[in-house]
Amino acid sequence: MSERLIVVSSDCHAGLPIWDYKPYIEEKYHEMMDMAVPIQIEMTQKAEDSFLIKEINDEWRQGIEQELTGAWDYEQRVKMLDRDGIAAEVIFVDGITETNTPPFGAGLSLPTKDIVPELQWAGAMAHNRWLAELCANDPARHIGVAIIPLLWDVDEAVEKVRWCAEQGFRAVMIPSMTNDFPGYHHTKYHPFWEACEDLGVIVHFHSGPGPMADFFGAGWPDESADDFPGAMGIYVSEVMWWLYRPLTFMIWGGVFEQYPKLKTVITEGGTTWMLPSWLRMLDHNYTDVHHSAKLGDFRSHLSMKPSDYFRRNIGVGASCIPRADVEMRELVGVDKMMWGSDYPHPEGTWPKTGEILDEVFTGFPADDVAAILGRNAINFYGLDADALQTVADRIGPDPSRFA
Amino acid sequence: MSERLIVVSSDCHAGLPIWDYKPYIEEKYHEMMDMAVPIQIEMTQKAEDSFLIKEINDEWRQGIEQELTGAWDYEQRVKMLDRDGIAAEVIFVDGITETNTPPFGAGLSLPTKDIVPELQWAGAMAHNRWLAELCANDPARHIGVAIIPLLWDVDEAVEKVRWCAEQGFRAVMIPSMTNDFPGYHHTKYHPFWEACEDLGVIVHFHSGPGPMADFFGAGWPDESADDFPGAMGIYVSEVMWWLYRPLTFMIWGGVFEQYPKLKTVITEGGTTWMLPSWLRMLDHNYTDVHHSAKLGDFRSHLSMKPSDYFRRNIGVGASCIPRADVEMRELVGVDKMMWGSDYPHPEGTWPKTGEILDEVFTGFPADDVAAILGRNAINFYGLDADALQTVADRIGPDPSRFA
Structure with a gap:
């Protein structure tokens, strides 16, 4: 009996072409949408012109236009998952990054x-409504991540996360940049953490956001990029730090101390680049007191060291890890890393997933490969392994392939 | 012939009791000082009450009140340096942290x-005038770091750095937090880098600053600390990152590409905690292009990889390193690490410098110890080794002590 590998992508994306969101938005916002969307499109194009390099994107999309419609077209999407050998996927917003x-x-x-x-709530709820429909096609395979713009109003966020749970969502994404709002150590967010813990809803942070004005100037994308040489190098060098930052706040704030069953995920934040040094730094500041004695007590409200909360409460949506990260898997924990394809983003493995999986995983212990490619996600997200095995037996890779 | 070790502290502090700055400030600002200083003192006390824990500081100061006056009293200061076996020191602002x-x-x-x-310029120049006097007592032993609040006005900063060089300063400190001002990759700062390179003035960033409102709330220190549990844990976990950040901006901005002889220093930012992972991340983003291909070219203006600029242009004022950092010295480079006592700050080695040096350095190769404790700083700052040997022969440790 050949049991195929269950591959779960912990990082996929979906989104409608922007105008197609209209039927999902309450009618009272339609007029506003007619005004705002053209501006949003123009801003996006400007940003693409100024650094995303339209040519690169256009070239990448050439010849795969049809396949990319899987960003919103269900039939096409399932074809792509099957072709990649992916049995289940966690679906974030923003299908083809910019559009x-x-x-x-x-x-x-x-x-x-x-x-x-x-x-913003109206836009988020429009996406959530559409995404709930998309996932309803096959809830075992598609784990939608609803959008919760938490910062504006915690009570509203609690109400909306209950609605999400009723629609079948078990995952939400909240902003990783809190900007002028209090950080996530603030006690005002406690009702939200409590609701997510109660409902078994997993809170996600996804890579991408950063303080763009720091890099590109307050006037960006209108400001001249020439004044800010190397801005994109700074952005890519900092982006993981901004992604991990909310967890720094939550750990020290005692959120996981108070809500021990709350689950969170860092998605597309790599594994070995930042994670081990981040944990070492947190633990250092918990255990070594000489250098901070003058700063008073900031640890007695935590019953465990920071890396213990990481082990218990934080998942690692590692996305398209390179072979070097698999080699160093013990640094993070082989039971922690969850692979992802990032379909349909150009920095992902798609459309060469099979080829890249061979490159990255061949030669590692079969059990470790199975854990990173799927089992960890099945456990973390509580997926239906039997249902997914049925899918995998049809489209999943044969384990012998990585021997 | 027993040649004693030249010990250089790359991180010391000095400052007058705040009212004593008055004679060093232009008379036109005296009235303003009379109004502002009581408010500043009150804010400091509030901050100390809310997290610095006055009791801890008071307890630490008890019995060493006289020795602490070395923060501003030259005779007392030299006694302390001699007692610590320190031949030369780099002097930053803020004597006894808060006062x-x-x-x-x-x-x-x-x-x-x-x-x-x-x-702020008036306050900075008052300190610079006083510090120039202090260092003039023995310029070979005391390397003053003048304060340049660069962000407000680059032309004024250039003018002031010329004044500093005329007064004998070869080191300045600039803000590490740029907040709403452009980051240091912006081309507007080029005249300042050019002036520092021309004059041989070394630009310093010193640990401490961070976005305090993120940690303690916008109303801090008036806001209730209870709303922000763990704020100080977040601060100590992030403070190094905020210190390294300006160098991230300068490296990618091509500052060291354009001003190859410009020297900068990261002071009190540790060695092994953040530095190796920071360099690895920067180099990764310079060399690995797949994941960032869609972001366009942000590296062709740099002729070397980021860690090469680090080797050439950035010094490491490692301050009070623990033994573990000396064990891992090859990670950073034994020719890079510059020890510091942090006198008279309570997190420093003083008043137990001798004891701590024994703990940290005993058993390591004599040449490595000599490099970290003094030779690296002599080379980096271009100090007068002969003059310092004369001092060391009187007060420095015998190398056999660490055998």
């Missing part, structure tokens, strides 16, 4: 400035 | 918000 984001800034970066809160 | 900072926010944290630029 399939919800209106009113409700996409991956969830800006918290220059946005009308009510409208 | 010897210049007026108008011109201390270690150089705030860039809620401050009148003209007044």
Whole structure:
């Protein structure tokens, strides 16, 4: 009996072409959408012109236009998953990075400035409604991550996360940049953590956001990029830190002490690049007191050291890890790393997933490969392993392939 | 012939009791000082009450009140250096952390918000005038670090750094937090880098500043600390990152590409905690292009990889390193680490420097110990080794002590 590997992508993306969100938005916001969307498209194009390099994206998309419609077309999407051998996927917002984001800034970066809160909620809920429909096609295979713009109003966020749970969502994404709002150590967020813990809803942070004005100037994308040489190098060098930052706040704030069953995930934050040094630094500041004695007590409210909370409460959506990360898997814990394809983003493994999996995983112990490619995600997200084995037996890779 | 070790502290502090800065400030600012200083003292006390824990500081100071006056009293200071076996010192602002900072926010944290630029310049120049006098007592032993609040006005900063060089300064400190000002990759700062390179003035960043409102709330120190549990744990876990950040901006901005002889120092930022992972991350983003291909070219203006600029242009004021850091010295480079006592700060080695040096350095190769304790600083700062040997022969440790 040949049991195929269950591969779970802990990092995929989906989103409608922006105008197609209209039927999912309450009618009272339609007029506003007609005004705002053209501006959003123009801003996106400017940003693409100024650093995303339209040519690169256009070239990448050439010849795979049809396959990329899987960003929103269910039939096409399942074809792509099957071709990649992926049995189940965790679905974040923003299909094709720049062109399939919800209106009113409700996409991956969830800006918290220059946005009308009510409208951002409207955009987020439109996406959530559509995503619930998409996932309902086959709930065992598609784990949607609903969008919760938590910062504006914690009570509303609690109400919305209950709605999400009723729709079948077991995962939400919140902003990783809190900007002028209190950080996640603030006690005002406790009702939200409590609701997520109660409902078994997993809180996600996804890579991407950063303080763009620091890199590109306050006037970006209008400001001249020539004044800010190397801005993109700074962005890519800092982006993981900004992703891990909310967890730094939550750990020290005692959130996991108070809500011991709350689960969170860091998605597309790599594994060996930042994670081990981040944990070492946190533990150092918990255990070594001489250098901070003058700063008073900031640890007695925590019953464990920071890395213990990491082990218990934080998942690692490692996405497209390179072979070097698999070699160093013990640094992070082989039971922690969850692979992801990042479909349909150009930095992902798709459309060469099979080839890349061979490169990255061949020669490692079969059990470790099975854990990183799927079992860890099955355990962490509580997926239906039997249902997924049925899918895997049809489309999943044969384990002997990585021998 | 027994040649004693030349010990250089790359991290010491000095500052007058705040009212004693008055004679060093232009008379036109005296009235403003009379109004501002009581407020500054009150804010400091509030901050000390809310997290610095006055009792801890008071207890630490008990019985060493006289010795601590070395923060500003030259005769006392030299006694302390001699007792510690320190031949030369690099002197930053803020003597006894909380109580010897210049007026108008011109201390270690150089705030860039809620401050009148003209007044901050006035406070900084008062300190610079006094520090020039202090160092003139024995320029071979005392390397003063002048304060340059660079952000407000680059032309003024250039003018002031020329004045500093004329007074004998070969070192300046600039803000590590740029806040709402452009980061140090912005081309507007080029005239300042050019002036420092021309004059041979070394630019310093010193640990301490961070976005305090993120940790303690915008209303801090008035806001209730209870709303922000663990804030100090977050601060100590992030403080190194905020210290290294300006160098991330300068490296990618091509500052060291354009000004190849410009020297900078990261002081009190540890060695093994953050430095190796920071360099690895920067180099990764320079060399690995797949994941960032869609972001365009951000590296072709750099002729070397980031860690090469680090080797060439950045010094490491490692301060009071633990034994573990000496064990891992090859990670950073034994020719890079510059020890420091942090006198008279309570987190430093003083008043137990001798005892701590024994603990940290005993058993390591004599040449490595000599490099970390003094030779690296002599080379980096271009100190007068002969003059310092004369001092060391009187007060320095015997190398056999660490055998």
